[in-house]
Amino acid sequence: MFEEARRRDQQDSMADKRALFALPENCIYLDGNSLGPLPVAAKARATEVVEQQWGNDLITSWNKHSWITLPQRCGEHLAPLLGAKADQVICCDSISVNLFKLLCGALALQHGRTKIITTTDNFPTDVYIVQGIQQLLGEERCQLITVDETEIEAALNDDVAILLLTQVNFRTGNVLNMAKLTEMAHQHGILTVWDLAHSAGVLPLELDNCQVDFAVGCTYKYLNGGPGAPAFMYVAERHENAFIQPITGWMGHATPFTFSSSYTPHQSVSQSLTGTPSVISMSVLEASLEMWSDVDIHQVRQKSIELGEFMLNCMQHLQLTDTLPLASPLNPNQRGSQLAFKHDHAYAICQAWIAEGVIADFRAPNILRVGFAPLYISFQDIWTACEALQKIMQEKTYLQPEYQKKQTVT
Amino acid sequence: MFEEARRRDQQDSMADKRALFALPENCIYLDGNSLGPLPVAAKARATEVVEQQWGNDLITSWNKHSWITLPQRCGEHLAPLLGAKADQVICCDSISVNLFKLLCGALALQHGRTKIITTTDNFPTDVYIVQGIQQLLGEERCQLITVDETEIEAALNDDVAILLLTQVNFRTGNVLNMAKLTEMAHQHGILTVWDLAHSAGVLPLELDNCQVDFAVGCTYKYLNGGPGAPAFMYVAERHENAFIQPITGWMGHATPFTFSSSYTPHQSVSQSLTGTPSVISMSVLEASLEMWSDVDIHQVRQKSIELGEFMLNCMQHLQLTDTLPLASPLNPNQRGSQLAFKHDHAYAICQAWIAEGVIADFRAPNILRVGFAPLYISFQDIWTACEALQKIMQEKTYLQPEYQKKQTVT
Numbered sequence: 053m054f055e056e057a058r059r060r061d062q063q064d065s066m067a068d069k070r071a072l073f074a075l076p077e078n079c080i081y082l083d084g085n086s087l088g089p090l091p092v093a094a095k096a097r098a099t100e101v102v103e104q105q106w107g108n109d110l111i112t113s114w115n116k117h118s119w120i121t122l123p124q125r126c127g128e129h130l131a132p133l134l135g136a137k138a139d140q141v142i143c144c145d146s147i148s149v150n151l152f153k154l155l156c157g158a159l160a161l162q163h164g165r166t167k168i169i170t171t172t173d174n175f176p177t178d179v180y181i182v183q184g185i186q187q188l189l190g191e192e193r194c195q196l197i198t199v200d201e202t203e204i205e206a207a208l209n210d211d212v213a214i215l216l217l218t219q220v221n222f223r224t225g226n227v228l229n230m231a232k233l234t235e236m237a238h239q240h241g242i243l244t245v246w247d248l249a250h251s252a253g254v255l256p257l258e259l260d261n262c263q264v265d266f267a268v269g270c271t272y273k274y275l276n277g278g279p280g281a282p283a284f285m286y287v288a289e290r291h292e293n294a295f296i297q298p299i300t301g302w303m304g305h306a307t308p309f310t311f312s313s314s315y316t317p318h319q320s321v322s323q324s325l326t327g328t329p330s331v332i333s334m335s336v337l338e339a340s341l342e343m344w345s346d347v348d349i350h351q352v353r354q355k356s357i358e359l360g361e362f363m364l365n366c367m368q369h370l371q372l373t374d375t376l377p378l379a380s381p382l383n384p385n386q387r388g389s390q391l392a393f394k395h396d397h398a399y400a401i402c403q404a405w406i407a408e409g410v411i412a413d414f415r416a417p418n419i420l421r422v423g424f425a426p427l428y429i430s431f432q433d434i435w436t437a438c439e440a441l442q443k444i445m446q447e448k449t450y451l452q453p454e455y456q457k458k459q460t461v462t
Numbered sequence: 463m464f465e466e467a468r469r470r471d472q473q474d475s476m477a478d479k480r481a482l483f484a485l486p487e488n489c490i491y492l493d494g495n496s497l498g499p500l501p502v503a504a505k506a507r508a509t510e511v512v513e514q515q516w517g518n519d520l521i522t523s524w525n526k527h528s529w530i531t532l533p534q535r536c537g538e539h540l541a542p543l544l545g546a547k548a549d550q551v552i553c554c555d556s557i558s559v560n561l562f563k564l565l566c567g568a569l570a571l572q573h574g575r576t577k578i579i580t581t582t583d584n585f586p587t588d589v590y591i592v593q594g595i596q597q598l599l600g601e602e603r604c605q606l607i608t609v610d611e612t613e614i615e616a617a618l619n620d621d622v623a624i625l626l627l628t629q630v631n632f633r634t635g636n637v638l639n640m641a642k643l644t645e646m647a648h649q650h651g652i653l654t655v656w657d658l659a660h661s662a663g664v665l666p667l668e669l670d671n672c673q674v675d676f677a678v679g680c681t682y683k684y685l686n687g688g689p690g691a692p693a694f695m696y697v698a699e700r701h702e703n704a705f706i707q708p709i710t711g712w713m714g715h716a717t718p719f720t721f722s723s724s725y726t727p728h729q730s731v732s733q734s735l736t737g738t739p740s741v742i743s744m745s746v747l748e749a750s751l752e753m754w755s756d757v758d759i760h761q762v763r764q765k766s767i768e769l770g771e772f773m774l775n776c777m778q779h780l781q782l783t784d785t786l787p788l789a790s791p792l793n794p795n796q797r798g799s800q801l802a803f804k805h806d807h808a809y810a811i812c813q814a815w816i817a818e819g820v821i822a823d824f825r826a827p828n829i830l831r832v833g834f835a836p837l838y839i840s841f842q843d844i845w846t847a848c849e850a851l852q853k854i855m856q857e858k859t860y861l862q863p864e865y866q867k868k869q870t871v872t
Contacts, residue, residue, distance in 0.1 A: 074513075074517045076517070076518045076519075076520070079520075081520060083520065083521045086521050087516075087520060087521045089516075089517070089520060090512065090513070090516050090517040094512070095512055095513060095517065098508060098509075098512040098742070099508075099509070102500065102504070102505055102508040102688070102746070103484075103500070103505060105689075106497075106499075106500050106688060106689055107484045107486070107499070107500040107505065108486045109486075110486070110489075110491060110493065110497060110499060110821060111493045111496050111497045111821060111823065112816065112821070113689070114689075119689060119690075145555065145556075145559065145737070146555075146711065146736060146737020146738055147737055147738075148709065148711030148712065148713075148736045148737035149555065149559055149709055149711070149736055149737055152708075152709045152736075156598060160598075172723060173723075175712075176712050176715070176718075176721050176722060176723060176725075177711045177712035177737070179723060179724075179725070180710045180711060180712060180714075180715065180725040181709070181710060181711060183710060183724070183725045184707075184708045184709060184710030184725065185708070187706065187708065187710075188566060188570075188599075188708040189598075189599075198723070272738075278512070278516060278741070278742050279515075279516055279523070279524075279529060279738075279741035279742065280529075280737075280738045280739045280740040280741040280742070280743075280744070281740070281742075282740070283737070296597065297594075298562075298594045298595070298597065298598040299558065299559055299562045299591070299594060300590045300591060300593060300594030300597075301556065301558030301559070301587045301590060301591060302558065302585075302586050302587035302590060303558075304590075305586070305590065308586075309826065310826055311586050311825065311826050312586060313582060313583075313586065313589060313608070314589075314593070315586075315589070315590040315593045315594065326556060326558045326559055326562075327555070327556020327557060327558035327559055327587070327690075327693070328556055328557075328682075328689075328690045329690050330690040330691070330692070330740050330743050331688070331689035331690040332508070332688050332689065332690070332691075332742055332743050332746060333690075333740050333742050333743050334690070336512070336742060406522065411520060411521060411522070413521065415721065416719065416720055416721050
């Protein structure tokens with residue numbers, strides 16, 4: 053397998069991208085789906101924005117370095133990766149805050165309809181945000197309905213206001229069919245809100261072509277924007293006039309610097325902004341996003357699938373398949389850029405793997421999750437990681453006390 | 463006046479604090495009330511969080527470097543500056559988003575009452591946020607009423623739900639009486655929400671003693687947290703059980719990492735968190751906040767008043783008082799750490815001053831605003847700035863075309 057890995061790495065047209073990242077030595081990083089690593093360009097940009105722009109140019113940087121247009125510029129970098137025409141994407145706040153804005157705004161477009169359908173196994177914050185809206189607006193205006201991933205289609209009907217789905221399941225990696233589900237929802241007059249947390253930067257997306265209504269996503273996973281980097285929002289052009297989001301801060305105003313005493317929404321996706329942008333974080337994010345201008349996302353997807361399949365082959369070859377059963381779909385087209393394995397000691401196994409220089413992550417209650425970020429992961433990385441895993445499983449190193457408990461973050 | 467300035471600087475017990483800031487040479491920075499300058503410690507922390515923590519330790523930093531408790535730690539640094547006991551302050555999001563959370567949560571505590579009173583001349587985003595809530599909840603649940611600063615007391619009655627006030631007027635610097643207005647509000651059963659954007663880090667605050675209910679504030683002005691740094695929220699301990707904020711993201715959950723499918727609010731001020739914290743920005747902010755541990759805020763206030771009075775003396779000495787009439791209260795105890803001057807060409811004067819190395823700012827429609835951050839501003843700075851201003855006014859340099867139009871940010 054090692055020879056095969058080497059051969060594949062030699063043929064990898066994307067291999068040179070690894071040099072764009074400041075990865076630590078002796079570390080195989082299979083957790084870019086949780087926190088992408090530091091791009092070299094982002095490191096330099098962080099120094100520039102802190103020392104030059106903030107330090108030397110101070111307040112004048114809002115104009116001199118165009119801080120004020122960072123949310124729009126980051127949106128422009130993202131749009132092609134999302135299959136979105138310009139002026140529909142903007143960066144700000146967190147996924148949770150942005151979902152709140154989109155869901156309230158979308159509900160208001162659906163006069164009389166109150167139901168928001170989502171999946172039981174959606175990432176918790178998506179469900180919590182709907183619960184918060186339901187509590188705020190009352191059940192007569194908002195009702196959360198959760199269904200199994202297999203029951204989505206059956207749950208769609210003319211009473212439903214919004215279908216809120218995360219394209220890639222954060223645990224299993226199962227991919228929902230965006231084109232089909234969006235079309236089915238529209239047949240019932242339902243608006244769709246897609247969470248692209250585990251999609252953006254690794255799956256080819258076609259938001260415009262799929263006629264998606266609204267979307268949110270994360271920039272600190274496959275997009276390498278840095279820990280807690282600002283999220284993004286997509287509002288389809290056709291909704292921009294009628295859509296009104298409720299957290300109407302001054303940055304969403306048509307003319308914020310006239311300091312008018314009355315709110316007039318900006319006539320663009322900029323209406324979805326709220327407060328002053330997080331300049332340092334967003335500058336770092338912009339540097340990370342600039343890397344994507346010459347990346348073919350279809351090639352990224354292709355390599356992601358190959359990495360996943362190669363890992364499954366290695367696991368089989370090393371006889372790990374029975375001890376660590378797959379919780380992800382077997383069909384690679386049916387999963388995102390990750391593999392999930394079930395084990396009662398998943399947490400401890402993850403810690404023992406980290407001690408061996410392989411970083412993956414654990415998702416409660418029993419999932420060992422491995423992410424493939426094709427820009428910097430090689431086939432040799434996968435082989436080495438699997439060999440380390442085999443050793444841990446054979447020697448049951450994970451039973452050692454230092455590998456028990458603690459917590460990590462998405 | 464120059465000799466007096468020198469004498470005062472020699473007697474200034476706070477003069478050594480200037481070395482804590484990486485201020486550019488040949489620049490007098492009178493805009494720390496808009497964007498505080500770069501602390502040396504924040505510069506070092508930015509490098510550390512980006513290169514060491516993110517770059518080398520990757521996802522493990524959530525535990526290894528305690529990223530996960532940044533919002534609480536920043537809150538602990540802030541609490542003494544706000545006159546707040548521990549566990550009532552937390553850092554997250556922007557003032558605008560946090561106001562939305564507090565106002566919706568406070569409204570829910572005021573069953574049946576719908577009116578939110580604020581001042582006409584409040585910073586626009588505060589007013590806009592109420593307008594957004596009114597639109598979202600309907601006028602039967604939320605009604606915005608704006609009054610002049612002089613009419614606040616007369617507007618208080620038993621029908622009012624919330625009194626939302628910014629302590630220091632962003633244009634004039636006029637200070638509202640927090641103790642008195644909060645007490646009067648409480649006599650009518652009104653809850654108070656104070657915006658401390660232009661107070662925190664320069665005015666001694668007594669949130670607990672004043673029995674304030676809720677507060678928000680900004681960390682990128684006098685607290686030097688960096689452009690767009692996360693804001694803070696204060697929720698008085700007595701409200702923590704009943705208060706429920708509506709943007710219920712996973713970080714506000716009692717146990718976020720159990721990935722439970724149902725939202726249970728954290729039984730503390732951490733309930734007010736929403737999404738993943740902005741780690742880079744918040745780490746930089748923490749370094750800036752650590753500077754305050756040995757600073758006496760009463761001394762800061764004393765020097766701030768002296769700087770303001772000294773500037774007014776210099777202006778008089780240089781015969782600038784008639785051309786640039788004061789828009790701030792004459793009584794220094796009645797104003798925050800700023801002076802506002804009225805002039806039809808205020809924007810251009812500000813630009814011409816910047817060209818002379820003095821950075822102040824402009825606030826529409828006709829205010830030249832000068833902020834005094836006592837940790838790094840000297841009396842000699844003030845004298846030099848006034849001399850430059852006199853030259854601009856005498857020679858009418860501000861009429862030059864390069865100084866017209868453009869915009870800056872709060």
